[in-house]
Amino acid sequence: MNIFQYQGQEEDHYTNILMCILKYKNYLILPQFIYGVIPEESRDFQFANSLIQTRTKNCPQPQKPYEYIIGIAPYKSGITHSELEDNSGSIPDAWVCGSNFNLLFEFKIRGTLDEAQISAHKRLINKENIEVIRLTWDKIMETVAAIQTNDEVLRFLLQNFLELKNKFKSKRRSSGMPKEIISHINRSNELHFIITGSRVHMPYKVEMVFNEKKELLRADFTGITAARKFISQYVYQNWNSLPMDYIGDITEISDYCVAPGRADKKNQWNQWRLGSYLSVC
Template sequence: MNGKEVNEMNIFQYQGQEEDHYTNILMCILDYKDQLILPQFIKGLMADYANDFQFSNLSINVRTKYCPQQSKPYEYIFGIAPYKSGVTHSDLEDNSGSIPDAWICGSNFNLLFEFKIRGTLDEGQISAHKRLLNKEDAQVIRLTWDNVMESLANIKTNDFVLQYLLQNFFDLKNKFKSKRRSSGMPKEIISNINRKNELHFIITGSRAHKPYKVEMAFNGITELLRNDLIGITAARRYIAEYVYLNKDSLPITYEGDSTEINDYCVAPGRAEKKNSWNQWRLGAYFKKS
């Protein structure tokens, strides 16, 4: 990147809008040491979509309206918000002045990013971004901040500065506000009955005590499975995948996506009576590829 671009994307430079500020921090982390972890991050977000990407001539640009590179064979729009669904818009609404939050480009791909730290995506902005790519049928990949944090959490690096920056970015997620459900349990939860005499998983962690860990418990024996997860959702996704992969050896009645999973959520330092039992279906957190 040239000197001008470096000055425009400085991790210590405050941006006036919250979304711009947090986008700038994330992109600075991804740009560190000639985009050292950027390929891992993109592969974590895109999985098989990125199989044919050529991770050379990488560049990152923030708050730039037009794509900084010429058209490429692979071009995608990323919409990232607490909720995947978008806010509808009127056909008469003018979003032509909409500026993408970030561009990530490589030898044969261009990725446009639109971030929201509250609520949902604005479909008017997404439509305007398609025009920036000159592709009305451009594929839009809608993700949540959980997907972003999971991709970052799975990055392997021995660089202590990067490890420090990533851990601090994980702590920012509390500032990304999702709309709270009006009442009751999350929609994925089907009941909250104590099932300590059956196979169950213990999820331990809280906002103040990270990372989260997952243990498997049965017949009085507890086994640690993971201790590096970023939250309850990530823990349940891991549990669902673990059950699916080990279904033939676990003492459960496997019923595909309808398989019932038991977990016990523990927050260190919290009164035991406030810890919670939960039952949910495997298909709520795990989809076979």
């Protein structure tokens, strides 16, 4: 890991910074940090052979006696979800491991933890009834502030990280984001649908794109939700002739929402489950 390497998503970027600090000088302050955030659970942790990895789907070490999922967000309560929203492709923000423990970390700097992600993470740890520990950024910052070290560089890094506290606390999950949306990945190289329109430029139209071939399907929609309902019905009726992996209601659909006249960087990729918008009579 490189502390100066910029990560594209905010959670990834700040996770990388924190994990680089914890990894500094052969994990010098890692025990203090872990004891501070989970004092009861970590009493018997052994920190020999410590290891930290970010953005890795599977645990880098074999199963250990002590294993936990630790979720950190400005607010503790989670976002409710249905099985259709369950994000099976979700990648943990970080793994922190020692001789007898494995910890999976999930960070959110806006709002609350996403329980769909937490459910997906549970399947990555081969342990029945894996415990999920939910913490706020206040707890993390209190722990960082209490760390004792004589290393001047480390003290400087810790102080600078503490200055991020207000930025995390002010972030909230966008109230306008539909709960059906599970990710925002650019999938222009796969089958996807372009939804073009806005309140100013109506009606909305839907185009299907694959291998750079674009086909207009319809152009008479009143909004994005109506367009997605049409897309879900279209896929349901034509899936056997489409270049996609169809797995019923949990089939993942990608769309790209375009507002005419808006800067390209503000247009949005979205992924959602077929069953979230499908109505079959």
